[in-house]
Amino acid sequence: MQRGASVIKIIKNANIYSPENVGAADVLVAGGKIAAVGKNIEASFEGANIEVIDASGKLMIPGLIDRHVHITGGGGEAGFASRTPEIRFSDISASGITTVVGLLGTDGSARNVEQLYAKACALEHEGISTYILTGSYGCPSITITGCVKKDMMFIDKVVGVKIAVSDHRSPHVTKEELTRLAADARVAGMLSGKRGFVHMHMGDGKAGLDMVSGIIRDGDVPIAQFSPTHVNRSSRLFESALEFAKMGGVIDITSSMDGGGDTIRASEAARLALESGVSPENITMSSDSNGSIPEYDDKGRLKSIGVAGIDSMRTELCDMVKNHSIPVETALKFVTSNPARAIGAGHKKGKIANGYDADIVIVDEDFNVEMVMAKGEKLVESGKCVKKGFFE
Known part of the structure; x- marks a missing residue:
């Protein structure tokens, strides 16, 4: 399992481009992968830590x-x-x-x-x-x-x-x-x-x-x-x-x-x-x-x-x-x-779709980066890097 991926995440109400326009929907992230894309996703797993992220009014795009x-x-x-x-x-x-x-x-x-x-x-x-x-x-x-x-x-x-x-x-x-x-x-x-x-x-x-x-x-x-x-x-x-x-x-x-x-x-x-x-x-x-x-x-x-x-x-x-x-x-x-x-990674990268790596970016209408998730782990939150490199 990817580091940081033990927390199950549900991103709610984003306007999703997969890159095709999916419209407003939710995304379920588990085990570093996109587990589901759809309307009104709810999840309950015994012993799991579930984080809900509200992305209303924002665009969700692939990393x-x-x-x-x-x-x-x-x-x-x-x-x-x-x-x-x-x-x-x-x-x-x-x-x-x-x-x-x-x-x-x-x-x-x-x-x-x-x-x-x-x-x-x-x-x-x-x-x-x-x-x-x-x-x-x-x-x-x-x-x-x-x-x-x-x-x-x-x-x-x-x-x-x-x-x-x-x-x-x-x-x-x-x-x-x-x-x-x-x-x-x-x-x-x-x-x-x-x-x-x-x-x-x-x-x-x-x-x-x-x-x-x-x-x-x-x-x-x-x-x-x-x-x-x-x-x-x-x-x-x-x-x-x-x-x-x-x-x-x-x-x-x-x-x-x-x-x-x-x-x-x-x-x-x-x-x-x-x-x-x-x-x-x-x-x-x-x-x-x-x-x-x-x-x-x-x-x-x-x-x-x-x-x-x-x-x-x-x-x-x-x-x-x-x-x-x-x-x-x-x-x-x-x-x-x-x-x-x-580059030969089209089966797991470049889309917001079931089974793809959870490489997800939330941006505003001017494409300013607000959140970045790579393989289910948050790297950027509220526009700020929450994870740095080894010597940063």
């Missing part, structure tokens, strides 16, 4: 799933002093996020997958759900076992592999190398019952997604094996990402890109994708939190560097609904059920 977080930090493009810090547990929970996928960035030398795994286990112990990607920017991929296939097959948290494509910091892989990596990920996923995908950091290189499109067109690797992220980095990349999505691929929009320069703000990118005919099922959104935000001039020289924050996903969720007229149930898919499915 947000951030599929791109530099949990051990990232960066380093301006030297060792520019290495970004590890993420804190309370920063994750305060943003309404209950599941993260940790990954490495530019630096696959001073940082490694072993550290990534250890940090993911620490965050899981503290109270959220975690997965990781093996690899980093480079090729061949850095791993724990010495083999991408074996990392995916034998390390519980590894659900895919990361690589950088079409970026001046990328390893400039060939079509054959990327095809082989995708094929290895596919076979490893099949053998281990995982998604087994290639998560591609997309830069603003001239080739964009051309190589991936060629692999799909000329070969036998299914489009579902490729997961391009940062697709709103530039208008040129975004246009090719829309075509990729219309072919059936899933694109990942980065919520920390605010529309400066040639980037497209995440909420606007989501609206443009929907208006262009992309299926709502083929869009996810992630924060790139604790990764660096470097800016280069036209000669490739570093001009400035910052750090991405994790709350941007919740901010962009609100902006999609409030300022771009995207229905709540559609916008929520991008940060709940779609990423759950993309």
